[in-house]
Each structure stands twice: as structure tokens, then as C-alpha cells.
Amino acid sequence: MLAGIDTHKDTLAVAVIDPGGRPVVVTELANTEAGFDDLEQFLERHAVTRVGIEGSGNYGRGAAVRLVLAGGIEVVEVPPSLTSRERSGRPGQGKTDPIDAVAIARITAREPGLPPVRLAVGEAADLRALANRTHAELHGLRPGYQSTVPRLTGPTFIAAARDLLAGDDSVRARLIRRRLARLAELTAEIREVTDLIAAEVERVDTHLTGLYGVGPVAAATILGEIADIRRYRSRHAFASANGTAPLPANSGRTTRRHRLNRSGNRTLNRVLYTMAITQIRADTEGRAYYQRKRAEGKTGREALRCLKRRLSDVVYKTLHEDLADGRAPTPAAAGR
Numbered sequence: 001m002l003a004g005i006d007t008h009k010d011t012l013a014v015a016v017i018d019p020g021g022r023p024v025v026v027t028e029l030a031n032t033e034a035g036f037d038d039l040e041q042f043l044e045r046h047a048v049t050r051v052g053i054e055g056s057g058n059y060g061r062g063a064a065v066r067l068v069l070a071g072g073i074e075v076v077e078v079p080p081s082l083t084s085r086e087r088s089g090r091p092g093q094g095k096t097d098p099i100d101a102v103a104i105a106r107i108t109a110r111e112p113g114l115p116p117v118r119l120a121v122g123e124a125a126d127l128r129a130l131a132n133r134t135h136a137e138l139h140g141l142r143p144g145y146q147s148t149v150p151r152l153t154g155p156t157f158i159a160a161a162r163d164l165l166a167g168d169d170s171v172r173a174r175l176i177r178r179r180l181a182r183l184a185e186l187t188a189e190i191r192e193v194t195d196l197i198a199a200e201v202e203r204v205d206t207h208l209t210g211l212y213g214v215g216p217v218a219a220a221t222i223l224g225e226i227a228d229i230r231r232y233r234s235r236h237a238f239a240s241a242n243g244t245a246p247l248p249a250n251s252g253r254t255t256r257r258h259r260l261n262r263s264g265n266r267t268l269n270r271v272l273y274t275m276a277i278t279q280i281r282a283d284t285e286g287r288a289y290y291q292r293k294r295a296e297g298k299t300g301r302e303a304l305r306c307l308k309r310r311l312s313d314v315v316y317k318t319l320h321e322d323l324a325d326g327r328a329p330t331p332a333a334a335g336r
Contacts, residue, residue: 003043003051004078004104006097007031007060012039015101016046021109026098031059036066043073052078052108054100056117064117076114078104113243115266130186134179138164141172158184207318207325212286213278218271222315225268229319235312242268244312246305269308272315276307286311 001024006013012035015026024046029035043051056064056077067075086103108114131152138145142164149161158180165173198216201209201223208219232238239245243264279286286307293303 001046001048002105002109003046003048004101004106004108005039005051005053005060005063006083006100006104007053007055007058007063008097009059011097012060012063013097013101014039014042015098015105016043016048017102017105017109019109021106023102023105026101028097031062033062036063039063040066040070043067048073050074050076050108052076052104052114053117054078054080054083054104068117075117076108077117078107078114082107082111113241113264115264130179130183134161134176134183137172137176137179141165141168141170141176152180152183154187155184158187207321208315211275211314211318212282212284213275214271218274221267221271222319225265226319229316229323232316235316238316239309239312241265242272242312244269244272244305244309246309272308272311273304275311276304279311280304280307 001016001018003014003016005015008031010031012029012031013026014029016024018024027042029038029042051067051073053060053064053075054077056075064075067073083100083103086107087099134152135146138149138161145161145164148164149157151157152161161180162177165176194217197220201216201219204223206219206223208214208222209216214222229238232241236245241264243266245264276286276290280290281287289310290303290307293306294300298306
């Protein structure tokens with residue numbers, strides 16, 4: 001069975017469908033810890049193996065985290081645009097939470113390439129949340145501060161933010177100082193974890209780190225997401241799996257155009273995007289390739305997608321070179 005969850009501040013609309021897309025049961029649960037307990041039991045009772053959640057980064061964050069940590073069920077993110085398209089394809093139904101939950105479940109059944117939910121947990125998520133809140137407070141207390149402190153991702157900028165508050169004993173300033181102290185702690189923790197990742201990647205000794213735009217964290221992400229490159233029968237299958245295989249968008253006299261492919265592993269896709277942007281900014285083969293595509297008449301976005309597709313092939317080839325050289329980690333090691 002498959003399920004879809006439409007999330008709201010107070011409630012979760014949950015629909016279970018059979019393999020044919022027919023609703024088996026639709027219910028509403030509380031968006032609370034007790035409701036998450038009921039949700040786990042509900043999905044287990046109906047033998048659900050895959051569940052799609054719309055809004056896993058917002059009101060559905062708690063339910064998504066609970067289901068992923070519980071294990072046993074694949075939990076994927078369903079974009080609102082797909083839900084809207086699915087609902088509009090069935091006119092006369094209107095828009096209700098149960099209808100949306102069924103639409104989300106059908107998308108979950110139909111789209112194998114939906115990305116896994118992104119868990120907003122751990123030090124990185126805490127750092128992001130703290131930084132966003134601190135930026136908001138600084139803006140209210142020191143308008144224009146961003147010219148001195150454009151970001152809060154390193155000791156230098158955190159120290160600069162502290163300097164801006166020197167001599168200010170207001171309650172808001174004291175609260176910001178506490179947040180800045182926590183930001184400094186989290187930044188140090190993340191740096192320590194990054195060093196551990198770098199050491200592990202060095203132990204694996206992969207050719208990936210020789211690619212321009214791939215550092216230790218990116219290499220670890222690729223190895224962890226792919227596990228074993230032999231799972232993909234060809235470079236084309238790999239591109240389809242990571243979402244860089246473009247989709248045709250021809251209409252009338254407009255031919256040989258392609259649009260963004262939003263399916264596939266979005267984590268891998270993001271790594272390839274970062275590689276592409278990094279290469280475009282430097283004197284690299286990737287930049288030369290990008291410029292050739294622009295000269296052929298492609299837009300900037302189209303040329304970038306072409307480069308991502310090319311880099312997907314490069315990663316595929318590099319991982320096979322690791323295999324040939326005996327460098328490839330075992331799936332268990334790659335997933336650590």
C-alpha cells in the first residue's frame with residue numbers, strides 16, 4: 001500500500017490507496033506527538049511501504065522526522081505543484097484536505113523519482129535556524145548591519161556581529177549575544193565533523209576529489225548516496241536517477257528544447273549543480289563547455305543543465321575508475 005499526507009498546522013490528512021490508485025481509507029490525525037504515534041500505527045496497520053508528504057520542511061517536518069527515524073517506510077517529498085496538477089486533472093472535485101491527501105498518495109505511487117524528505121535535524125539545521133533568527137534580530141537592532149556582517153557562518157563574522165553590539169546592555173542585545181555564542185559552538189562542531197568526513201574520504205582514496213568542484217564533503221555525499229555505481233546499467237540510467245537527464249519541451253515551431261527534470265535523487269542533483277556553478281566561475285573545461293552551449297543559442301539555464309548532465313557522466317566514469325583501481329568502498333562503508 002501507498003499513502004499521502006497533506007500537512008497543516010493542527011492536522012494531518014492521511015490517505016491510503018491500493019496499487020490501482022483507489023482510496024482504501026482517508027483519515028485525519030493530530031499534528032502532535034500523540035498524532036505521530038497514531039500515524040505510525042495507522043501506516044503499519046495498512047502495510048504502507050511508501051508515503052509521500054507535502055510540506056515536509058514546514059508543517060510536516062515533525063511527522064517526516066518521526067517516520068524516517070522509525071524506519072521501515074520510504075518517506076518522500078511531494079512538491080505542491082504536482083499536487084495541484086493532479087487535482088486539476090480531476091475537475092469537479094474541488095479542493096479539500098482529503099482530496100489533496102489522495103492526490104499526494106497517487107503522485108507517490110506514480111513518481112518513483114521523488115526526493116527523500118530532508119530532515120531538519122542535527123547541528124547543520126540548528127545552525128541554519130539560529131543564523132536566520134539572529135539575522136532577523138540584528139536587522140531590528142542594527143539596521144544596515146549586513147554591510148559589515150553579510151553572513152554568520154564563520155568565526156570572523158560572528159566576532160564582527162559581537163563588535164556591533166559592544167556597549168549595548170539591552171535585553172535584545174543580550175539575547176543576540178547568547179545566540180552568537182551558540183552559533184560559534186555549532187560552527188566548531190560542524191568543522192570537527194567536516195574534518196572527520198575528510199579523513200574518511202581520504203581513507204577511501206577515491207578519484208572523486210580530483211574533480212574540480214568536488215571537496216571531501218561532496219565526495220562523501222556522492223559515495224553515500226550511490227553506494228555502488230554498478231547499480232546503474234549505464235551513464236544514461238545514472239543521469240535519470242540523479243535528475244540531470246533533461247526532459248524534451250518541444251511545442252510547435254520550438255524544437256530541440258528541454259526543461260528541468262525535477263525527479264531523481266535531489267541530493268546528488270544538488271552536488272552536481274554545485275560542481276557546475278564552481279566550474280563556470282573558474283577557467284575550467286566545464287566553463288568552456290558552458291560557453292560553447294551559450295554560443296549555440298541556449299539560454300543560461302539550458303547551458304547549465306547541459307553541463308550538469310555532462311558532469312553526471314564524469315562522476316559515473318570516475319566511480320568506475322575507482323572500481324577498476326580497487327578504490328571503490330563497499331556499500332556499507334559508503335553509507336557510513
